[in-house]
Amino acid sequence: MGDLGAQPAAAVYSVINFSHGALVIATMLVLAARQFRHSTGVQRLPAALLSPGSTFGVALCLAVIVMDIAHATGHHDLTHAIQAAYDPLSVLTFVFLCAGFAVQPAVRRAQNRARRRHTISFTAQLEPLWLRTTHARPGLSQADPLAAKSEDPEGHLHREIVEIRDAMIDPRVTFDTSRTERALLERAESHLVGNDTAVATTLTVPNVEERES
Structure with missing residues (x-):
C-alpha cells in the first residue's frame, strides 16, 4: 500500500x-x-x-x-x-x-457417535417389548434372521419399531402395552426421525410384568 x-x-x-x-x-x-x-x-x-x-x-x-x-x-x-x-x-x-x-x-x-450410542441404547431398551412382539406376531425378523442381524443400529431399531407397531394395530393378535412402553416407543421413534432436540437420556428397561392403566 x-x-x-x-x-x-x-x-x-x-x-x-x-x-x-x-x-x-x-x-x-x-x-x-x-x-x-x-x-x-x-x-x-x-x-x-x-x-x-x-x-x-x-x-x-x-x-x-x-x-x-x-x-x-x-x-x-x-x-x-x-x-x-x-x-x-x-x-x-x-x-x-x-x-x-x-x-x-x-x-x-x-454428534454421529452420540447418535449411534443413543440408537443402541434405545434398541436395547425396546428389546424385551420386541421379543414379546415376535412371539405374539412373528415378523420379518423370524423370516430372515440373518438379514436382521446384519443391519446397522438404526436399521435394527427401525425394524423393532415397525414390528412392534404392526403388532399393536393387528386385530388378529392380542398385544397389550403399558404406558411406559408406549412412551419409550415414542421416544425411540422421535430419535429415529431426528425430532429429539435434546440429548437422549438412558431409560430403564420397562418392567413388562407390571401394567399401568
Whole structure:
C-alpha cells in the first residue's frame, strides 16, 4: 500500500476486491447467526466461532477500503490511524474463522457417535417389548434372521419399531402395552426421525410384568 496506495487505479482495484470480500463475509455472518439461533448445545459452537470471525472479517475489509480511499485522496493521517487496527483484525479474523471451520467436522463426528450410542441404547431398551412382539406376531425378523442381524443400529431399531407397531394395530393378535412402553416407543421413534432436540437420556428397561392403566 505504501507504493501503490496513492495510485487511483490500485485503490479502485483494492476497493472492489475488499467490497466483494466484505459482502461474502457479511453473508456468512448472517448464516452463522441464523445457525446459532436454530441450534442447541454443542451444535452452536461452530456458529459461535464463525460469527465473531465474520464480524472481524467485515471490519477488516471496511478498514482496508477506508485506508485505500484515504491514501488515494492524500489523507495519510487517517490511513495511519486505521492501520493500527489492521494487524489485530487480521489475526482475530484468521483465528476465529479457522477455528469455526475446523470445529464443524469435529462436532459432526461427535454428534454421529452420540447418535449411534443413543440408537443402541434405545434398541436395547425396546428389546424385551420386541421379543414379546415376535412371539405374539412373528415378523420379518423370524423370516430372515440373518438379514436382521446384519443391519446397522438404526436399521435394527427401525425394524423393532415397525414390528412392534404392526403388532399393536393387528386385530388378529392380542398385544397389550403399558404406558411406559408406549412412551419409550415414542421416544425411540422421535430419535429415529431426528425430532429429539435434546440429548437422549438412558431409560430403564420397562418392567413388562407390571401394567399401568
